[in-house]
Amino acid sequence: MGKSKLIKHIINRDWCKGCGICVEFCPQNVLELDEQDKVRTTRPESCIGCKLCELRCPDLAIEIHIKE
Amino acid sequence: MSGIIRFLQGNEVCVEAALYAGLDFFAGYPITPSTEIAENLSLRLPQIGGKFIQMEDEIASICAIIGASLTGHKVMTATSGPGFSLMQEALGYAVMAEIPSVIVNVQRGGPSTGLPTHVSQGDVNQARWGTHGDHAIIVLTASNHQDVFSITVDAFNLAETYRTPVVLLFDEIVGHMRERVIIPEKGKLPLVDRLRTSVKEGVDYHPYLPREDGRLPMSDFGGGHRYNVTGLAHDMWGFPSENPQVIHGLMRHLIDKIQNNAGEIARFREYDLEDAECVLISYGSSARSALHVVKNRRKRGERIGLLELQTLWPFPHRLVREKCAGIHTIVVVEMNMGQVLQEVKLSVPNPERVFLANRMDGVFINPTDIRNILRLIQGKGV
Amino acid sequence: MAIKDYIRERFFPHMWCPGCGHGIVLNGMLRAIEVLGLNKNDIVMVSGIGCSSRISGYVDFHTLHTIHGRALAFATGVKMSRPELNLIVPMGDGDALAIGGNHFIHAARRNIDLTAIVMNNRIYGMTGGQYSPLSGYGVSATTAPYSNIDQSFDIVELARAAGATFVARTTTYHVQELSNLIQQAIVHKGFSVVEVMSQCPTYFGRKNKEGGPADMLKRMKDMTTPIGSKAKQSHTELIERGIFVQKILPEYCSEYAGIIERAMKGH
Numbered sequence: 001m002g003k004s005k006l007i008k009h010i011i012n013r014d015w016c017k018g019c020g021i022c023v024e025f026c027p028q029n030v031l032e033l034d035e036q037d038k039v040r041t042t043r044p045e046s047c048i049g050c051k052l053c054e055l056r057c058p059d060l061a062i063e064i065h066i067k068e
Numbered sequence: 069m070s071g072i073i074r075f076l077q078g079n080e081v082c083v084e085a086a087l088y089a090g091l092d093f094f095a096g097y098p099i100t101p102s103t104e105i106a107e108n109l110s111l112r113l114p115q116i117g118g119k120f121i122q123m124e125d126e127i128a129s130i131c132a133i134i135g136a137s138l139t140g141h142k143v144m145t146a147t148s149g150p151g152f153s154l155m156q157e158a159l160g161y162a163v164m165a166e167i168p169s170v171i172v173n174v175q176r177g178g179p180s181t182g183l184p185t186h187v188s189q190g191d192v193n194q195a196r197w198g199t200h201g202d203h204a205i206i207v208l209t210a211s212n213h214q215d216v217f218s219i220t221v222d223a224f225n226l227a228e229t230y231r232t233p234v235v236l237l238f239d240e241i242v243g244h245m246r247e248r249v250i251i252p253e254k255g256k257l258p259l260v261d262r263l264r265t266s267v268k269e270g271v272d273y274h275p276y277l278p279r280e281d282g283r284l285p286m287s288d289f290g291g292g293h294r295y296n297v298t299g300l301a302h303d304m305w306g307f308p309s310e311n312p313q314v315i316h317g318l319m320r321h322l323i324d325k326i327q328n329n330a331g332e333i334a335r336f337r338e339y340d341l342e343d344a345e346c347v348l349i350s351y352g353s354s355a356r357s358a359l360h361v362v363k364n365r366r367k368r369g370e371r372i373g374l375l376e377l378q379t380l381w382p383f384p385h386r387l388v389r390e391k392c393a394g395i396h397t398i399v400v401v402e403m404n405m406g407q408v409l410q411e412v413k414l415s416v417p418n419p420e421r422v423f424l425a426n427r428m429d430g431v432f433i434n435p436t437d438i439r440n441i442l443r444l445i446q447g448k449g450v
Numbered sequence: 451m452a453i454k455d456y457i458r459e460r461f462f463p464h465m466w467c468p469g470c471g472h473g474i475v476l477n478g479m480l481r482a483i484e485v486l487g488l489n490k491n492d493i494v495m496v497s498g499i500g501c502s503s504r505i506s507g508y509v510d511f512h513t514l515h516t517i518h519g520r521a522l523a524f525a526t527g528v529k530m531s532r533p534e535l536n537l538i539v540p541m542g543d544g545d546a547l548a549i550g551g552n553h554f555i556h557a558a559r560r561n562i563d564l565t566a567i568v569m570n571n572r573i574y575g576m577t578g579g580q581y582s583p584l585s586g587y588g589v590s591a592t593t594a595p596y597s598n599i600d601q602s603f604d605i606v607e608l609a610r611a612a613g614a615t616f617v618a619r620t621t622t623y624h625v626q627e628l629s630n631l632i633q634q635a636i637v638h639k640g641f642s643v644v645e646v647m648s649q650c651p652t653y654f655g656r657k658n659k660e661g662g663p664a665d666m667l668k669r670m671k672d673m674t675t676p677i678g679s680k681a682k683q684s685h686t687e688l689i690e691r692g693i694f695v696q697k698i699l700p701e702y703c704s705e706y707a708g709i710i711e712r713a714m715k716g717h
Binding site: 014015016017018019020021023024025052055056057058059060061 | 453454457462463464466467468469470471472473474476477478480481622623625626629651662663664667668
């Protein structure tokens with residue numbers, strides 16, 4: 001698997017309600033909740049672009065853009 | 069009037085008139101004494117490409133016609149007593165969401181299962197107030213088959229004009245009685261279609277922003293404007309709102325569009341009122357007996373007349389007041405415990421002179437019943 | 451189109467509680483529609499009353515937010531009068547199967563081409579956590595303070611018995627499966643039912659000490675298994691996911707088109 005992907009995390013802080021689902025199920029521990037209980041990307045370089053956070057977000061607050 | 073002469077049941081006349089008016093979607097559930105309407109439409113509608121569906125209950129029936137009306141069709145359901153009770157919540161939805169629709173209630177005796185095969189006019193107030201919350205509604209009725217035809221056509225026209233449910237409040241006698249009726253030629257009676265919006269696709273359309281005259285141009289579901297329809301209090305886009313100003317405006321609009329046009333909506337017939345000293349007020353099948361009494365007594369020189377109401381709601385208070393001005397004795401003839409009586413008393417300056425001639429035992433009120441009560445009122449003894 | 455093109459962005463953030471499964475259903479449904487490439491003008495979403503039913507306000511389709519339990523009856527009228535439209539009917543478990551149970555089985559019996567999505571969170575959320583016909587024996591709810599003695603429905607078996615021609619079950623944990631099943635349900639010609647086991651952390655979770663949203667999702671992963679899996683044989687209590695019924699039978703609107711043809715010919 002080539003590491004040629006360019007992955008961009010777009011997080012809509014206004015929509016995020018801080019439920020923590022994305023953080024819990026991220027297979028690479030890329031995400032965490034900040035002091036305001038909003039999700040943020042702390043280890044973007046580890047992201048494998050599986051998009052599970054985007055798919056599981058109940059608030060439609062995460063978009064993962066992948067450029068091959 | 070020219071047309072085709074037929075000999076029909078009232079329920080069949082209602083079917084003919086609904087088709088004449090452009091009905092093309094009907095949903096219903098069998099219930100006496102209205103079932104013939106469903107039976108006939110199951111035969112007739114597909115012949116013209118229309119749709120008939122027998123739903124699982126009356127609630128589903130009225131819900132289905134509301135859905136079909138939103139796609140731009142003229143719709144109707146028909147029921148009786150218990151079925152009408154089941155429809156009340158969705159009737160309120162049609163009021164709130166402003167869905168053109170016609171609901172026929174062929175009245176039978178109540179409360180509860182009551183008298184399925186016997187006549188009554190006990191649902192007058194239910195038709196007005198059966199659904200919860202403040203609202204306005206149009207309720208029409210008729211006493212003979214020619215009028216059943218025209219008033220049914222009218223019901224569709226008013227539903228389309230004011231974007232409202234219209235209740236056709238017939239009764240078992242009118243529904244099941246057979247008599248002559250002339251089906252008018254096409255084009256004889258005017259037909260109304262709902263206003264459609266002229267707003268182009270892609271331009272902001274306000275589905276719930278009334279014009280100055282209170283009318284609300286509609287866009288069909290499936291068309292170019294996607295909007296929200298809800299039973300919640302809503303703004304001009306159809307989205308839920310709890311803003312007091314918005315709600316005030318909505319409530320005023322829903323009620324004013326009907327109440328401010330009460331004069332326009334008032335349908336009635338009058339017989340021998342010019343010099344009358346005693347006026348009978350009646351509607352539906354009981355007006356037939358009242359008319360018989362008036363004709364008979366006139367022959368004997370009594371100054372008696374009949375005001376037959378065809379619009380029951382919005383109640384034509386002004387009409388009743390005008391027609392009863394200076395009248396010494398007013399007798400309301402109806403088959404209930406005095407539901408229209410109360411409205412008549414509210415309409416006239418001399419409520420103490422308004423009397424009730426009624427039956428509520430499932431038996432049709434006949435001219436002798438009325439005559440006996442008149443004699444009592446006049447102090448002549450029975 | 452991106453999934454944002456299918457929503458009414460001005461109403462976001464939505465009204466659902468943090469971690470509510472209904473948002474995940476919305477998410478998965480939008481992806482299904484995106485994959486299918488449906489025209490927004492051809493979709494009518496009809497919903498009833500409850501937390502789940504607010505979903506219709508958030509999507510940019512023709513949306514009909516109706517009364518409690520009757521969404522399928524309204525949808526039947528829309529579909530029958532305009533059979534070419536795609537009808538999607540999301541409902542809560544109480545909405546679909548308590549007050550709306552009768553409409554549910556009859557829509558299934560007719561095999562009318564509607565897509566029913568039952569967002570099953572086993573509780574009445576909008577009114578504050580009362581037990582529903584899907585809560586199950588022994589759970590706690592505000593109207594079951596001594597624990598619930600009502601047995602629950604099995605939505606899949608009910609839909610199958612009533613005549614639905616596409617019946618599937620998934621959960622809000624299994625998001626790819628969720629989107630995929632909704633996709634297939636929309637494409638299916640006939641009455642289709644997708645039960646989505648969904649979480650209500652605010653009421654069901656709190657009342658039954660199931661932890662937060664993520665804990666509830668994990669439970670859904672642990673308590674379910676794909677249809678026909680080996681795990682099911684050794685752990686019979688596992689709830690199966692997947693497609694249970696998928697068959698082609700005459701669809702109601704097509705059948706009625708046949709009626710019209712016969713009536714117009716004079717039988």
